[in-house]
Amino acid sequence: MHLGDFIAPEAVLPSLKTKSKKQLLVELSVRASRLAGLQERDVFDVLWQRERLGSTGLGQGVAIPHGKLPGLKRIVGxxxxxxxPIDFDAVDSQPVDIVFLLLAPEGAGADHLKALARISRLLREGTAIEKLRACKDSAAIYAVLTQEEASSHAA
Structure with missing residues (x-):
């Protein structure tokens, strides 16, 4: 499973303006509902419930909000x-500026975990984060997301 399998070029937002964790999740829910054909409220409710269990802010400015939704046909990123950067209640208390939303079908057990692991591996790698922060536009970000992973598989 590659990141390119579940994130499309139009699902890359290079400079999202938001003031809070809740506002960010609302924005991402709106965009995800368009990509996946789901109700915005259903997406937001799943994400918010997951955040209430514990922050998906991993540290080093990175968060991976995620959840499973009935009616979703494929994994969407x-x-x-x-x-x-915004406060995200991250484990290291640092503000977050890199966010990768992951939504999976309700029955996507192993695939959901594999996708989360792929994203986490990429976003914990220092040079990849530096490149993502330095990119000028969505096409460059998409290239880093998909090329970094390809090069890590070749090694």
Whole structure:
């Protein structure tokens, strides 16, 4: 499973403006509902419930909000680089500026975990994060997301 399998070029947001964790999740829910054909409220409710269990802010400015939704046909990802870092209740208490939303069908057990692991591996790698923060536009970000992974498989 590659990131390109579940994130499309139009699902990359290079400079999302948001002021809070809740506002960010609302914005991502709107965009995810368009990509996946789901109700915005259903997407938001799943994400918010997951955040209430514990923050998906991993540290080093990275968060991976995620959840499973009935009615979803395939795994859907959205990458957002925030215009300004926000408080996300991350484990290291640092503000977040790199967000990768992952939504999976309700019955996607192993595939959901594999997708989360792929994203986590990429976003914990220092040079990949530096490149993602330095990119000028969504096409460059998409290239880093998909090429970094390809090069890590070749090694």
């Amino acid at each position: 959205i990458f957002a680089r925030l215009a300004e």
